[in-house]
Amino acid sequence: KQEVTQIPAALSVPEGENLVLNCSFTDSAIYNLQWFRQDPGKGLTSLLLIQSSQREQTSGRLNASLDKSSGRSTLYIAASQPGDSATYLCAINAGGTSYGKLTFGQGTILTVHP
Amino acid sequence: ETGVTQSPTHLIKTRGQQVTLRCSSQSGHNTVSWYQQALGQGPQFIFQYYREEENGRGNFPPRFSGLQFPNYSSELNVNALELDDSALYLCASSLGRGPGYEQYFGPGTRLTVT
Numbered sequence: 652k653q654e655v656t657q658i659p660a661a662l663s664v665p666e667g668e669n670l671v672l673n674c675s676f677t678d679s680a681i682y683n684l685q686w687f688r689q690d691p692g693k694g695l696t697s698l699l700l701i702q703s704s705q706r707e708q709t710s711g712r713l714n715a716s717l718d719k720s721s722g723r724s725t726l727y728i729a730a731s732q733p734g735d736s737a738t739y740l741c742a743i744n745a746g747g748t749s750y751g752k753l754t755f756g757q758g759t760i761l762t763v764h765p
Numbered sequence: 766e767t768g769v770t771q772s773p774t775h776l777i778k779t780r781g782q783q784v785t786l787r788c789s790s791q792s793g794h795n796t797v798s799w800y801q802q803a804l805g806q807g808p809q810f811i812f813q814y815y816r817e818e819e820n821g822r823g824n825f826p827p828r829f830s831g832l833q834f835p836n837y838s839s840e841l842n843v844n845a846l847e848l849d850d851s852a853l854y855l856c857a858s859s860l861g862r863g864p865g866y867e868q869y870f871g872p873g874t875r876l877t878v879t
Contacts, residue, residue, distance in 0.1 A: 655807070682864040694769075694855055695808075695870040740807055746864035750821050751798055753868065755807030 653678045655743055657756035664731055664763055672726040672759045674741035679719045682746025685753070686715050686726050689738045698739075699726070703746075731763045769858050769871035777877045778846050786841045786874045790858030796820070797839040798868060799831060802853040814839055815862040843876075851878045 654677045664670055674684070683702045687695040699708045699715040701724070707716040714727040724741055738760050742753040770789045778784050790797050796815045800808035810823035814833035828844040837858070843850055853875050857868035 685867075687870075692853070692873075692875065694872040695857075697867065697869070700867060742807075744864045750862050751796060751813055751859060751864060751866065751868060752810045752821055752823070753798075753800075753808070754810070755800075757805070757807045 653681075653743055653745055653754045655741060655754055655756040657739075657741060657759050659759060660757070661760040662762070664761075666731060666733060666763055666765050668731050668763075669727070669729050670731055670761075672728070672739050672741075672761070674724040674726070674756055676722045676724075676743050676754075678745065679722055680745065680747075681719065682744045684715075684717055684724050685742045685744070686713075686724075687740045687742060689740060689758070691738075695740065728761075731761075733763050733765055735763050736761055769856060769869055771854075771856055771871040771874050773874060774872070775875045775877075777879065780846055780848060780878055782846050783842065783844045784846060784876060786843075786854050786856075786876070788839045788841070788856035788858075788871060790837045790839070790856075791869050794858035794860055794869070795837050796859045796862045796866065797833055797837065798857045798859070799839070799841050800855045800857070801825075801850075802855060802873070803849075804852070808855055811841070813862065820862050846878045848878050851876060 712729040738758040798813040799811040802808040812822040859866040
């Protein structure tokens with residue numbers, strides 16, 4: 652059974668800092684991994700999707716890496732801004748018979764203060 | 766293009782009652798997945814519907830049931846509500862049921878059971 656863990660559970664940083672969010676998973680047989688952002692009480696916004704054959708994806712100030720062999724992914728946020736404050740979730744799609752089922756971590760709550 | 770929409774936004778029910786939540790998928794999407802997100806947790810997969818058929822189910826009891834209609838909109842029904850059913854219910858739609866199809870999430874329905 653795939654288990655996804657995110658560390659840290661919460662993070663508070665001053666504006667302008669570069670930061671790293673971590674996601675680990677127990678089963679390396681994944682199809683893809685996705686990072687989402689969730690604002691309080693809202694739905695999920697997809698940030699980056701990494702296929703199992705890829706090592707990283709970049710979008711603006713965001714960079715996500717994937718190391719399947721070690722069961723880890725990191726989300727790097729450069730030059731953080733108060734508007735980045737949200738919960739960040741990583742999710743695994745195992746593919747195969749699980750089809751579109753996403754298995755989520757519990758999230759990292761990020762606060763960026765001015 | 767209209768995104769994924771869900772109704773209602775908020776709902777308060779009493780233990781033992783029944784509830785129906787609705788989801789309209791994004792235009793052209795034939796697959797809908799439902800997730801339950803308890804406070805402070807990551808979303809948990811409930812089930813997925815593809816072309817009006819259930820395509821996979823998570824670890825939820827039979828009192829959680831669903832439907833998908835010919836226009837690919839979907840309903841989630843929960844019978845005999847329990848206090849632990851209080852959560853944010855998210856639906857996501859995709860162009861297909863395979864793991865290669867990205868899921869797009871709606872804003873969610875907040876259910877409170879008293």
